[in-house]
Amino acid sequence: MLGESAGTKGEATIEQIGRRRTFTRTLQLAIVLVVVQWPMRQAVQAGVDCEIPGRLSLLVDGTFIVAYVYASYRAYKYIRFLNRQSWRKVAAVGAWLVFGAAILDIVEDIKLWQNFGGAACADLSTGLLTTVMVGVFVAGWLVLAVSYFATSRFGQQKLYGVELAAPAKFTPSQEAVSPDAGKLIITCSGGGIRSASFCLGALQHLRELGLYDKASTVIGVSGGGYTAAAFHVLRREVDDPFAQGSPELARLRRQTRYLLQGGRAIFLAGLSVLFGLVVNLLLIGITLRAIAWVLGWFLGHEGVIRDINSEIQVTWRPDGSWNFLIVAGGLIAVSATAFVIEKIWDRWARMPDVVRMVLASIGSVSLRYGVPVAILLLGVPGGLYLIGQLPGDSGLPSGLLALVDPTQQGVTSFSALVVVLIGLGRSVWNGLAAEGKESTKLKDRILAFAQTKLAPWAGTIIIGIAAAIVLLRWTGGYATEKSFASDWGVAVILGSIAVAIKVFTDANRTSLHSFYRERLSRAFLVERKENGSAASIDYYKRLRYSSWAQPNKAGPRLVIAGVANVEDADFVPTQRDCVPFIFESDQIGIIGDRSLPDGGRRRTADYEREADVLLREVTVPAAMAMSGAAVSPLTGRVNGRTRPVRVLLAVLNARLGVWLPNPYWNNHVDDTFPPVTGFFPTLSRYVGSVIDKPGPYRLLREAVGSPSMYDRRIYVTDGGHYDNLGLVEALRRKPKQVIVIDASNDAEDRFSALAEAIATARMDHGIQIDVDPKPMIRGGKSRADRAWVYGIATHPQAEGEEAPYKTEIFLVKAVLTSQLGWDLEVYAGRNPAFPRTATSDQFYDEWDFEAYRSLGYSLAESLTGHHRVRDRLADL
Template structure:
């Protein structure tokens, strides 16, 4: 049930729960930063009259206070947005005024910090106060905070029911998704995932269907991953010619020259290397900024508490007091206490749900922050203590601690160590890639089995382990430096550099731009999206053209519309079964967004034209090439239903920038049946929309979600990846549209005679939509025979009975799969004899030559012809 984990029991929409969570998380961050300043302020007070002693804690407090001011401004803004969403009475205006007042307080806070900065180190200091300016800032901040608090309380369920006697915002509804009936009674074609293998196979199949008039007869073509390459290519080319990719055509000849589409030529290889390197550098810089900031505050605090002495010794009981240890475990103890209270109370009496919710919430929050606090305050000194205990074997040779600490020193040795670390990570990444592409295949021989085990089981964890160890070493080195060396503590230029780097990253790039999506999208566009010019030449469409999905995916001259299937990665138990970790995300020219079963509430789809503007004011993020790249984003830290395979390498893939997925706006947010970004003329409105769109791009927080986080349906942005992470055939989406007939072109890499993709699609259709699929692929099983009898199967899908129906609706399924069946043309027979993996070549190999491409294209054409030439199939397909 929606919001059950928050105790709402379906009494709130996804956006309402998400906005509340966003506000509370930002507020918690502001509270944490305020608490961090407490020991610094105490140190300044204790050092009254001594300019040198109060300089470090005073200026460090100003730096932390700047982060605190930024956090509470964001919290105020998100509180206003939450109240505005609730839209009760006149409280949104009061919340807006409160957020502006808080912003004024933040500006005054900044002026106070600038005034105090120069005082420390040059004059006696008794407190972190600038006199009347400080009191004015506090009064303004308190006024704004009170206005926001009253607005939040008045707009809440409690306030509305208690003060106004009205019901809160209507809850979400769970109805079946309304369809526009465009596909009802029509033919739908689906092209499965499988990289260049599927693109080649689907090309041959679509050529045959186009030649027989079935392509133009279809209402929709659904593409998944590699099948989406060719589905989009066919659709776009058909706008300029009636016989797309026909035999002997210039566009087909051009496509044969693009079979190494990812790294076609030295220029593409150079841009690919730069794309990886750019994202890798940004990721490492972000990690370094966080570690350095944490080490600065932590090192000063451990030195101030006398836990770490100037000679790098560790005293767990400074001044013979247990206060430091107690402080380190307080939050964890509170979490345990909440659990204990719940168990004892439940032993003696019935506990009200509201009390249980409060205890659980407090316990979860204190545990969330208590574990990092305990690890930092106890684990870091413990790490330094262990390093100090490692003996030095020789006075002439450096000890192990000094070698480890040199990893983060700006010396030749440190640079060399860092370079070696990057090389090791890249090597592990390559090994992991090879392991992911061979997993599931039977290995013969001891050496082969050991190699597969190392690549699939050891290398993934080794990569993440190396990253964690490197981060721990950097944190220990910097913390030890700040705790023992005053020159470290007083080097304020470092703070300026860190802030400058962080601002540059925010201004110049975002989590989508640092990924490989942009490179991947461009390569797909230049390879597959072509047009036929008046002189008969086939050329790539100009990449700078915005092929808006709402326009270019529409049907042209009576042909089919283009639909691309992806997935949104979420792991909320409110919405998805255990370990599914995704929901379908569909690119449709009319409606775009999340679709699925009745466990998902209404409102997950948006008008495509409006969504394009929200995703990017320049309308670059939701285009035909972008949809192709997103649907083919198989190589990502988050991978939906196959997360179990990629979870060990999630951190490694994120750091190495092996990220093809994209963060898009959550369609459940701002879905109110009206344009979120209405077209307003004038320079100022356009500038406001442009700046807002640039600022609103996904930041480092999203990258953290990819690496170690748990993506949620309640988030403002969702991570969209390969459609094959939910259904590699596109069959479930086709059946959801209730067509009369579906032709499924399957080039997925199932183990021989297994038909795993088909089985998963059948089970998913039953689980999510109550659709029963009856299809028998046994004639396609080779078994002990030299060849399968045929490469296609016929089935019937029975939809659940709806209120206005007298009998269940049925859909015919024509399923053709890339298997060796019957007598093939001699060139195919020869190719199959020379390539034992044909037609199941791994998707890890995306570099085909002309023979590979033609073999899969010809196979798709031949097998599809065997399907439609069957007299019964021909009769059924001609009946529409």
């Protein structure tokens, strides 16, 4: 099945659409930068006070060079992807010509920069060098344009009169019979350390009965993935992992505060948060400074903002002309005009689809750029005007200036702002992590409302106000103070910061994922030494998923469930905002309902090399961390609750998700990323992998963007953002039996995680689940009758089958029942929230850990101890 996007009519693959979008967006950025330079060049040609606009134009031109080189490279990659050998070589020539023009452009800018240092106005031309540069530039883009047209479907039809099929793509084989068919699957639900402890006890009991080793696959989700991975890795070497009295279980009891275990971990956590926060603030700062510089000069040059008697004055119609207002609102007017034309045309005649598509494209593009242009050109002067109207103040209020002034007062105010944002972030997390806990107390309801409704928007509003203040002050300064606008050393600082961020870090390294991954690895992934002791596996040892997720001696395969955050209406229902992303030893990638296009899975060994040449991004601890990435700006199905706090989480660096390569891209028959040998090939692969890491643009997508299946990279987060039980993925594999270990923190007696899994299995795979959880309902009783239920899943009847395939479901749930051990009774009496401790609490002591572990063991024992369940599970 091929991808579908506006205008493609399902005739292009996801990668083809994505590569075309990537190219066109980069090209649009280059065009925007040309437009930005235009008034500066006009000012230089006017010959009056031209140093500032001339040099500023050269700075913008430097960004333009980067943009058009990227655009030409992406155009070539798109044409190469279409696999037209003759045009591929022609496009390569065009790309090299553009690159050559960029080199000449840089040399030209250096020469022009020196020329603007004199008293007389210089021209924005170096004679022959400029002529040659422009000629090479135009020639390169003409070659690329011809190649682009010739390889398009329209070009193929016009030039050759043939309908060109979509390029062949590699689709991993889908076995007619699942390797799990007729076998047992165990799933461990999400829920942080609560679920990890509960699932550990259940897995201990299932291993003692031999059911763990009989299972073909264990699926871990979020916190359940901690235990699933720990059990699997240790089972590769020993027969009794985490048995009672074992050294690894004793060690795990010492790691129950795994996130901040010891002073070193606390120190590293603080540095991780601070590092990402500083990088984020630097990115915001240099972006605002660059915008303010260009915008301030333009508004000052046009006479919109003036300094009259040390006061900022705003004039909407300089010299009585409407030109400025036309420029500010022109693009929005174009968008509105396209809309009106479509409506009038449709009133009197049938509009061809081509015309409708062109008008829609014009309206969409003009609106996309028209809104920010109007905000900057009208909103910034408007903000300065309103501030100027404040009584008794000739400029920005001193309290607001303190936020951005490099004075002692400013540092204090800025620090206070950061503290407030951190406090809001903590409050929001506590509210969101309550997971449906309900209270009849007015105080608790007011607190929940403040945490989940008010605090998220308050944080976003505060960040917006702070950014607006900074932009207003800097823009006013650049518009009215010549010395401010001609401080070219600032450009060197901004450029150096941008280069340093690109060279020394990336969007994944600035997030908390690396810290989280290391803490999970050191706490849960252990090995038993020859002397009988247990120690964590060396964190720097690459536990490649393709190797370590397979059983070594005996036992099941390890599968970790995450989600890829996407918001395409082409692929996901409204407000679902995600598709499953499954880690397996053989294949890895996107798995969803039957309407998703083929090709979303890759060979795991190939994907590991593509994600990172040093093989660090797709490992067992990395998969554990991604599947448990509950704290992220993007959260799949729960985006509705977390959307108001996206900006706050992104700025505060509360980001556990990871940007991985889109498995739909580079999914060809040939091995795209084979192992390389030799010094120079290895160096080239290494440098290319480092440069290709996700940049600041991805952080923007996390904060305010819409992630797409067409993007080159996808954002992988908590598997519980799709199905917290792992049941849907288990049923997709058509096993004979599934044991679900459920420690979800859904509302008591609601079993919402189970309900969502039932609905999802039916919607995505046509699987009908018949299960009645009423025996687990406590209702008015002091305890539930039992903590497990039995159900049947009926799969759609396949061609050739005499009857639909059925799967037996055994679900054990973390609820309190009678006949628990006295230690659990005492613990439950002391801890009223047990066994539904909030997921926000990830700091357990030995009593907390043992209570949940013992509960998991006891309830699993009650499940398997029932004679009917025991007989059914024995029939494998």
